[in-house]
Amino acid sequence: MTFPIIQSLVESVITVTEEEIWEALRWVFLRLKLVIELSSAVPLAALMSGKLPEDAYRVGVIVSGGNINPPVLARIMGKQPAPDEEVHSYYY
Numbered sequence: 001m002t003f004p005i006i007q008s009l010v011e012s013v014i015t016v017t018e019e020e021i022w023e024a025l026r027w028v029f030l031r032l033k034l035v036i037e038l039s040s041a042v043p044l045a046a047l048m049s050g051k052l053p054e055d056a057y058r059v060g061v062i063v064s065g066g067n068i069n070p071p072v073l074a075r076i077m078g079k080q081p082a083p084d085e086e087v088h089s090y091y092y
Helices: 002-009 018-032 038-048 070-077
Strands: none
8 A cells, every 4th residue: 555655656765774874873862862763763864864855955854763672772883783683774
């Protein structure tokens, strides 16, 4: 049901890397003092990485949630990938 809606309403899709997501999460944690979910960091990662179209002059980003595994958060804050633990990718 979601795919037909996307086909009719979405003009383009922006992808971000895992590192860009982690950097956005670190920025929110260090600058805003908030713990957010990885999926919530995706739109902010797109904004911070400069991947939005140049004509996107009015942009809103909603960050939410705090449902993140503490060991995963610790690893992200230390910039160390988790070889033994799955870290999910999110694409919007």
